[in-house]
Amino acid sequence: MDWDKLGDRAVSTLSEYLRIDTTNPPGNEAPGAEFLGSILKQEGISCKLYESAPGRSSLLARLEGKGEGKPLILLNHIDVVPANPDNWQVHPFSGEITDGFVWGRGALDMKGMGIMELMAFIAAARDGLELKRDVVFLAVADEEAGGYSGARMMLENHPEELDADLVINEGGYATLDLIAGRSLFMIANAEKYGYWLRLTRRGVGGHGSMPTGQGALDLMVPALARLLENKRPMNVNPTMQAFFSRLAEHWEILAPYGEDGDLRTLERLIEENNLTALPALSAVVRDTVSLNMLNAGVKINVIPDEAEAFLDCRLLPETEGKEFLAFIKDALDDPEMEVDVFMDMEKAPASPIDSDFFRSIEKVILADYPDAVTTPFMLSGLSDSRFFRAKGIPCYGIIPAHLGLMDLARIHGVDERIPVRDVRDGSKFLYDLVVEICT
Numbered sequence: 001m002d003w004d005k006l007g008d009r010a011v012s013t014l015s016e017y018l019r020i021d022t023t024n025p026p027g028n029e030a031p032g033a034e035f036l037g038s039i040l041k042q043e044g045i046s047c048k049l050y051e052s053a054p055g056r057s058s059l060l061a062r063l064e065g066k067g068e069g070k071p072l073i074l075l076n077h078i079d080v081v082p083a084n085p086d087n088w089q090v091h092p093f094s095g096e097i098t099d100g101f102v103w104g105r106g107a108l109d110m111k112g113m114g115i116m117e118l119m120a121f122i123a124a125a126r127d128g129l130e131l132k133r134d135v136v137f138l139a140v141a142d143e144e145a146g147g148y149s150g151a152r153m154m155l156e157n158h159p160e161e162l163d164a165d166l167v168i169n170e171g172g173y174a175t176l177d178l179i180a181g182r183s184l185f186m187i188a189n190a191e192k193y194g195y196w197l198r199l200t201r202r203g204v205g206g207h208g209s210m211p212t213g214q215g216a217l218d219l220m221v222p223a224l225a226r227l228l229e230n231k232r233p234m235n236v237n238p239t240m241q242a243f244f245s246r247l248a249e250h251w252e253i254l255a256p257y258g259e260d261g262d263l264r265t266l267e268r269l270i271e272e273n274n275l276t277a278l279p280a281l282s283a284v285v286r287d288t289v290s291l292n293m294l295n296a297g298v299k300i301n302v303i304p305d306e307a308e309a310f311l312d313c314r315l316l317p318e319t320e321g322k323e324f325l326a327f328i329k330d331a332l333d334d335p336e337m338e339v340d341v342f343m344d345m346e347k348a349p350a351s352p353i354d355s356d357f358f359r360s361i362e363k364v365i366l367a368d369y370p371d372a373v374t375t376p377f378m379l380s381g382l383s384d385s386r387f388f389r390a391k392g393i394p395c396y397g398i399i400p401a402h403l404g405l406m407d408l409a410r411i412h413g414v415d416e417r418i419p420v421r422d423v424r425d426g427s428k429f430l431y432d433l434v435v436e437i438c439t
């Protein structure tokens, strides 16, 4: 395989793909799916399009193997979150290639990975690899709105197409910021789940000139303050224990944990070194609560008789919803507060770290990126991986792109971009992974 040439192709194809506006809502993934389909067609590879609603398509293509083991799925999503061009250095749907980056909404999340997977898939076809298992390229709609009209629809309506041994998806990435001079590849084998709550508190309405202290907000606000004061206890789960134990080989401050492997030592070191001051780290060692919406009142001189609050809670895969709900009610300490779970995204078990697949991924990373360090990691956000994990299919999230910790803000933020070099190297890496796992 001429990787120089295929690398060029990956970069120009990504630039073109980024020009297709697949902002969700509404999604409009069909042109994106057709674009991917047209590239496969040029290579003589057939694919199927699945429509969940007009203009909303997912695409599946398959390279047949000998049936020794179930397929490997290369999963990606076509939709992106909205972008406001006024705030960007380049137009978010320009696909501009400049300063060594490909710029655009979706460059990282996750059209860049989609194109790398596509190139790996095409290379596997061109090379006529003797595959022992099928390789499936799956580009889905709707991930950014929860995945219900994309990955979940596909799993529910076409389970026979997606019965797999392994899924590679987004979730993890590489960073140069955590270990001096080394790329740390964080392979996401787990993720938190969303547990969204609506609180309603009724009070006594009246005239704003005569406060009673019994208005809905008078009662809601102190209860919310009690809740926000009351953080969930730290719970470093097995995935994050493995993460910190790998870091301990490189971080002096974690060395005592590296020596004794005692969870209590780790928790003490996290506290003492104030590691949870970093929101990204705080989010992966406990259940979190974010108060994101408040509704009450119609007029400045009217005491409201009802107030509503929405809490974006993110729970560790080890946390039971019921137990968490009891904690919330306890912390609010107001028996008249109504607490409804209006969205339970359902926990999915972590995919195993102690497995041949996980070791294969690590092996290929270490072969392709000689300065790399690998580690499992838990994603604090959501991805389509949860639908597959819930069905017992192991999923690992690793976008082979190098991000600074500050660059994380570009995902769903402004000036999203991916290094050109990573698009090239990542295509080859995913191909090498296919070779390792499927031949």
Ligand SMILES: [Zn+2]
Binding pocket: 077, 109, 110, 143, 170
């Ligand atoms: Zn994504």
